Amino acid sequence: xxxxxxxxxxxxxxxxxxxxxxxxxxxxxxxxxxxxxxxxxxxxxxxxxxxxxxxxxxxxxxxxxxxxxxxxxxxxxxxxxxxxxxxxxxxxxxxxxxxxxxxxxxxxxxxxxxxxxxxxxxxxxxxxxxxxxxxxxxxxxxxxxxxxxxxxxxxxxxxxxxxxxxxxxxxxxxxxxxxxxxxxxxxxxxxxxxxxxxxxxxxxxxxxxxxxxxxxxxxxxxxxxxxxxxxxxxxxxxxxxxxxxxxxxxxxxxxxxxxxxxxxxxxxxxxxxxxxxxxxxxxxxxxxxxxxxxxxxxxxxxxxxx
Numbered sequence: 001x002x003x004x005x006x007x008x009x010x011x012x013x014x015x016x017x018x019x020x021x022x023x024x025x026x027x028x029x030x031x032x033x034x035x036x037x038x039x040x041x042x043x044x045x046x047x048x049x050x051x052x053x054x055x056x057x058x059x060x061x062x063x064x065x066x067x068x069x070x071x072x073x074x075x076x077x078x079x080x081x082x083x084x085x086x087x088x089x090x091x092x093x094x095x096x097x098x099x100x101x102x103x104x105x106x107x108x109x110x111x112x113x114x115x116x117x118x119x120x121x122x123x124x125x126x127x128x129x130x131x132x133x134x135x136x137x138x139x140x141x142x143x144x145x146x147x148x149x150x151x152x153x154x155x156x157x158x159x160x161x162x163x164x165x166x167x168x169x170x171x172x173x174x175x176x177x178x179x180x181x182x183x184x185x186x187x188x189x190x191x192x193x194x195x196x197x198x199x200x201x202x203x204x205x206x207x208x209x210x211x212x213x214x215x216x217x218x219x220x221x222x223x224x225x226x227x228x229x230x231x232x233x234x235x236x237x238x239x240x241x242x243x244x245x246x247x248x249x250x251x252x253x254x255x256x257x258x259x260x261x262x263x264x265x266x267x268x269x270x271x272x273x274x275x276x277x278x279x280x281x282x283x284x285x286x287x288x289x290x291x292x293x294x295x296x297x298x299x300x301x302x303x304x305x306x
Contacts, residue, residue: 002029003120003145003240006108008066010038010125011048012078013088013219014233018124018150019049020215021234023058024297027241031119032111033063034104038125038169039078040086042068045125048086050095055215056301059097066104066129070170078165081223088222090215105133109140116143120240123177124150124233126166131173134180141182149177150236152253152266153189154281160264164189167255168264175255178266184279186253187239188266191246191285192232199227201291208295208302216298234294239282242293247284252276 005028009015022030033053035046046065053061069075082088100107108129112119121144123130130147134140141147151166151174159165167174178184197205197220205212223229239246252272256265268281 002027004029004031004118005120005122005240006032006034006111008034008036008104008108008121008123008125008129009049009233010036010045011052012039012045012086012125012233013082013222014231015039015124016048016052016087016090016215016219017231018233018237019052020056020211020301021294021297022237023056024301025241028237030058030061032107033061034066034107034129035063036066036104036125036129037068037075037077038166039082041077044086046099047095050097050099051092052215054095054097055092057304062100062107064102064104064107065099067132070126070128071131071172073170073172076169083222087219089218091218092215104129105136108133109137112140112143113137117145119144120146120148122148122236122240124166124236126169127151127173127177128170131176134176141180144182146185147182148185148187148236148239150187150192150233152186154251154266154268154283155190157265158189162262163264164266167266171255171257171264175257178253178255178278183277184253185239186266186279186281187236187246188282191282192235193230194285194287195231195235195290196228197231204295205298208298210305211298211302238290238293242289245286245290245293246282248280249283250277251279251281253279253281
């Protein structure tokens with residue numbers, strides 16, 4: 001039986017690869033995509049989500065645009081990492097459809113409220129849309145099946161020494177989300193920096209025909225300064241499709257919003273007082289199993305494109 005998910009994302013190279021995986025794995029049913037400004041601006045993240053979904057055959061999956069910037073702070077993109085378009089060197093056909101009307105936060109609220117306990121909410125970008133949805137519908141944490149993020153770190157950051165990009169981009173939103181009363185499954189840099197698209201992995205991708213030559217390899221080539229790029233956002237979806245790939249440690253996670261050097265840090269306490277646990281933090285990953293699962297799903301998508 002597959003798990004229905006709503007993917008809130010900011011495509012982004014690794015978001016695009018995450019969408020592709022979600023479409024290809026039989027244990028995941030992609031019920032909707034919502035977009036937020038992050039790796040590039042909202043117009044591009046939304047256009048990229050539509051283009052990727054259509055390219056990999058998910059033409060019926062609704063795409064809804066959300067917030068164009070953080071709750072309180074100026075917007076800072078990551079074009080230096082993901083390229084001007086957000087998809088690195090990948091050039092996809094223009095989507096044949098527009099995003100659905102309305103706001104991402106309302107789509108999230110409406111879809112989850114209509115099927116309480118049925119939908120897993122996944123966030124692989126800044127948490128602005130999720131925080132807004134919680135503010136509008138405080139019962140949301142009790143209505144989801146599970147909430148999974150790619151974001152944060154119990155150790156080092158990647159945009160500052162202390163902070164991972166998705167949390168750093170809107171720490172106020174992240175603070176709302178971690179304090180909302182649910183248990184967040186946090187797939188952070190502790191494990192995603194081990195999920196590397198090494199040369200042997202990319203060589204295995206070369207057998208995936210049009211999917212590899214048009215999307216996977218040109219997108220990953222943007223990370224030219226990183227000979228072994230991490231596919232961070234894919235990890236969040238793999239954690240749903242193949243739970244055995246990751247190991248977790250319960251923790252209390254709080255988000256630093258005011259520190260001069262630590263803004264956006266996910267302060268992770270692995271020995272919290274009783275009742276204070278608000279997260280299960282991924283702390284181990286079976287890397288060979290990870291890539292077997294991912295490439296099998298990509299193979300399914302590739303077969304549909306041939």
